[in-house]
Amino acid sequence: MDLILVAVISLGAIGLIAAVILYVASKKFAVYEDPRIAQVAEVLPQANCGGCGFPGCSGFAEACVKAGSLEGKLCPAGGQAAMEKIAAILGLQAEASEPKVAVVRCNGSCENRPRIVKYDGAQSCKVAHATCGGETACAFGCLGCGDCVKACRFDAIHMNPETGLPEVDEEKCTACGACVKACPRVIIEIRPKGKNNRRVYVSCVNKDKGPVAMKACKVSCIACGKCVKECSFEAITVENNLAYIDPNKCRLCRKCEAVCPKNAIVAVNFPPRKPKVEAPAAEAAKAETPKVEAPKAE
Amino acid sequence: MKTFRIGGVHPAENKLSAASAIETLGLPKQAVFPLSQHIGAPAVPCVAKGDVVKVGTKIADAGGFVSAAIFSSVSGKVAKIDSVIDASGYRKPAIFIDVDGDEWEETIDRSEALVKECSLKPEEIVEKIKNAGVVGMGGACFPTHVKLCPPPGSKAECVIINAVECEPYLTADHRLMLEKPEEILVGVSLLMKAAKVDKGYIGIENNKPDAIKLMQEKAAAYPGIEIVPLKVKYPQGGEKQLIDAVIRRQVPAPPAIPISVGAVVQNVGTAYAVYEAVMKNKPLFERIVTVTGKSVTKPSNFLTRMGTPMSQLIDAAGGLPEDTGKVIGGGPMMGKALMNIEVPICKGSSGVLIMNDKEARRGEVRPCIRCAKCVSACPMGLEPFLLSTLSAHNEWERAEKEDIVSCIECGSCQFTCPSNRPLLDMIRLGKSTVMGIIRARSAK
Numbered sequence: 246m247d248l249i250l251v252a253v254i255s256l257g258a259i260g261l262i263a264a265v266i267l268y269v270a271s272k273k274f275a276v277y278e279d280p281r282i283a284q285v286a287e288v289l290p291q292a293n294c295g296g297c298g299f300p301g302c303s304g305f306a307e308a309c310v311k312a313g314s315l316e317g318k319l320c321p322a323g324g325q326a327a328m329e330k331i332a333a334i335l336g337l338q339a340e341a342s343e344p345k346v347a348v349v350r351c352n353g354s355c356e357n358r359p360r361i362v363k364y365d366g367a368q369s370c371k372v373a374h375a376t377c378g379g380e381t382a383c384a385f386g387c388l389g390c391g392d393c394v395k396a397c398r399f400d401a402i403h404m405n406p407e408t409g410l411p412e413v414d415e416e417k418c419t420a421c422g423a424c425v426k427a428c429p430r431v432i433i434e435i436r437p438k439g440k441n442n443r444r445v446y447v448s449c450v451n452k453d454k455g456p457v458a459m460k461a462c463k464v465s466c467i468a469c470g471k472c473v474k475e476c477s478f479e480a481i482t483v484e485n486n487l488a489y490i491d492p493n494k495c496r497l498c499r500k501c502e503a504v505c506p507k508n509a510i511v512a513v514n515f516p517p518r519k520p521k522v523e524a525p526a527a528e529a530a531k532a533e534t535p536k537v538e539a540p541k542a543e
Numbered sequence: 544m545k546t547f548r549i550g551g552v553h554p555a556e557n558k559l560s561a562a563s564a565i566e567t568l569g570l571p572k573q574a575v576f577p578l579s580q581h582i583g584a585p586a587v588p589c590v591a592k593g594d595v596v597k598v599g600t601k602i603a604d605a606g607g608f609v610s611a612a613i614f615s616s617v618s619g620k621v622a623k624i625d626s627v628i629d630a631s632g633y634r635k636p637a638i639f640i641d642v643d644g645d646e647w648e649e650t651i652d653r654s655e656a657l658v659k660e661c662s663l664k665p666e667e668i669v670e671k672i673k674n675a676g677v678v679g680m681g682g683a684c685f686p687t688h689v690k691l692c693p694p695p696g697s698k699a700e701c702v703i704i705n706a707v708e709c710e711p712y713l714t715a716d717h718r719l720m721l722e723k724p725e726e727i728l729v730g731v732s733l734l735m736k737a738a739k740v741d742k743g744y745i746g747i748e749n750n751k752p753d754a755i756k757l758m759q760e761k762a763a764a765y766p767g768i769e770i771v772p773l774k775v776k777y778p779q780g781g782e783k784q785l786i787d788a789v790i791r792r793q794v795p796a797p798p799a800i801p802i803s804v805g806a807v808v809q810n811v812g813t814a815y816a817v818y819e820a821v822m823k824n825k826p827l828f829e830r831i832v833t834v835t836g837k838s839v840t841k842p843s844n845f846l847t848r849m850g851t852p853m854s855q856l857i858d859a860a861g862g863l864p865e866d867t868g869k870v871i872g873g874g875p876m877m878g879k880a881l882m883n884i885e886v887p888i889c890k891g892s893s894g895v896l897i898m899n900d901k902e903a904r905r906g907e908v909r910p911c912i913r914c915a916k917c918v919s920a921c922p923m924g925l926e927p928f929l930l931s932t933l934s935a936h937n938e939w940e941r942a943e944k945e946d947i948v949s950c951i952e953c954g955s956c957q958f959t960c961p962s963n964r965p966l967l968d969m970i971r972l973g974k975s976t977v978m979g980i981i982r983a984r985s986a987k
Binding site (some may be wrong): 361362365366367368369371372375376377378379384453457 | 626628631632633634879880882883904905908935965968969971972975
């Protein structure tokens with residue numbers, strides 16, 4: 246009987262002492278954490294994609310609360326809706342942001358860009374990029390090993406087995422930029438989604454001179470400059486033998502798409518062209534034939 | 544018999560062309576000279592379109608201290624300065640020369656006579672080597688004069704000549720030793736004089752008994768030069784492995800270099816090039832290239848002018864076999880599969896290996912079974928399975944701590960892996976990334 250009593254009393258005493266120590270410690274060493282951080286973290290998608298530029302969702306929540314303003318902050322996965330919620334919690338103004346999407350700037354499908362060798366090294370774009378120029382004569386285009394697919398946390402990018410190119414699912418893509426970082430050739434670009442999801446862009450990143458690019462791929466940009474002349478808004482520039490359309494200046498008129506002799510400019514989500522537009526399009530087609538040769542002169 | 548202490552593997556030797564005497568290959572129609580044929584800054588062209596050049600005319604100046612000049616291997620007219628797809632698979636700037644006749648610079652001594660006497664001072668020898676554009680002929684193409692100018696605080700004690708040729712299939716160095724032993728020995732003496740040492744070793748693997756015997760006979764007349772027969776083991780031709788095998792010293796991890804343990808290592812082909820540069824005033828513009836493969840009709844060793852397209856060598860060896868799976872620039876262990884057989888022969892092209900379809904195919908990649916064969920095979924004492932995983936997950940900091948930059952890219956790990964894992968592919972990627980990070984840090 247004594248034994249049990251001693252055990253109960255001694256254990257009880259230890260428990261009591263420990264409780265006192267813990268109580269004192271929790272009061273003395275308490276770290277105050279703004280409760281709003283937890284609230285903000287709750288409205289974030291918890292994808293921890295890193296698209297915001299902070300280490301995970303909690304890191305972003307902390308940054309939002311501590312900065313005291315939402316300027317330049319955007320959760321690409323949660324989008325404008327999440328930012329509005331955060332603004333409501335913090336009593337701040339959310340910055341208006343344009344929805345964006347990842348765009349694959351290579352159209353070198355098996356048909357457009359013939360495979361001249363077979364790569365059988367490690368199935369990773371990074372390795373393929375470092376060890377060889379890829380399976381085609383284009384040393385800039387998609388390597389097709391799918392590093393971007395592996396990098397995507399939203400299941401938004403997939404390889405199309407027919408074309409051998411990645412395709413972005415616009416609904417799922419949050420423009421977090423993980424694929425952009427994963428691509429060793431910087432083919433993927435984050436661009437504004439555009440009005441009614443309509444976009445016009447140069448679907449090529451080949452910086453070779455015209456004749457070389459021309460041989461490598463049917464739909465390569467040869468930097469002929471026709472689009473630059475055609476554009477009324479100065480949205481197109483040609484640098485390093487490659488045209489680029491500035492999405493902020495582009496007014497989606499599609500004139501450049503019509504004049505591109507190599508069909509390197511792509512316009513997506515547009516309704517089919519109206520028949521009456523056909524006449525100028527045909528004219529452009531006529532005009533382009535002799536000019537295809539023109540960029541060869543260097 | 545001596546060999547290096549850590550790791551190593553034994554790939555099948557396949558020295559098919561060992562018995563084929565060196566043949567001189569005909570001139571190409573057009574010779575192409577990429578401007579970065581060596582480690583270091585690319586060379587800077589010193590000719591322009593339309594200029595007439597002779598064999599041995601300098602066409603590009605060294606682009607810095609760690610760089611080398613490039614000399615024309617043909618006579619003719621500069622057609623253009625443009626870009627060419629080199630062995631890396633990417634377009635690189637190059638000089639194109641249309642061949643017309645075969646007219647040599649008058650300064651070059653074209654006689655076969657052996658010249659032994661040299662009254663030049665060490666500095667003058669180094670200067671001559673530099674002015675002849677000589678680089679390491681083993682494949683890494685490190686400018687030779689840089690190796691002969693030790694950084695302050697270090698002193699060379701001996702010159703080690705790499706005549707190991709541990710790569711399977713390749714026989715260029717073996718044939719060179721059989722056909723030009725005296726020239727090589729004079730070259731070694733010159734290198735010893737330039738490095739201001741009186742001890743020279745020539746390491747030869749014992750799968751070349753004829754070369755060992757011949758070199759030993761001839762070396763008797765050259766004081767200070769010792770022939771060291773070595774037990775066959777890959778990668779004995781690695782600089783650090785060879786130093787360990789010959790003088791039993793281990794080079795510490797980078798930034799230590801061979802000179803830190805007193806050794807200057809040069810390839811046997813380099814020794815020959817040094818002989819020609821110093822004694823015959825002949826700059827580096829031709830080399831011996833092995834063209835080989837199991838299905839090749841006539842495995843051969845060609846004395847080839849640089850800038851010759853590889854397709855010409857393949858044709859001379861009996862043409863591209865029908866069952867070709869891969870064409871590799873260099874040997875099977877460290878060589879690079881080529882995208883294009885029009886790639887020009889450069890200073891570092893030791894061989895063209897044509898693998899048949901069956902040989903070339905990589906096995907199916909299976910999961911790692913933790914057998915640690917790669918760890919036992921690694922001649923640098925690294926953990927390849929770990930380094931490759933770290934590279935695959937972009938763990939650069941940890942990869943640096945695990946000493947990824949010490950990897951010599953010999954491929955022993957990948958060769959020995961029973962699961963066919965692409966270990967070296969990933970490690971190479973990690974190594975270059977980590978080296979980039981280190982460079983960026985030290986530039987700050």
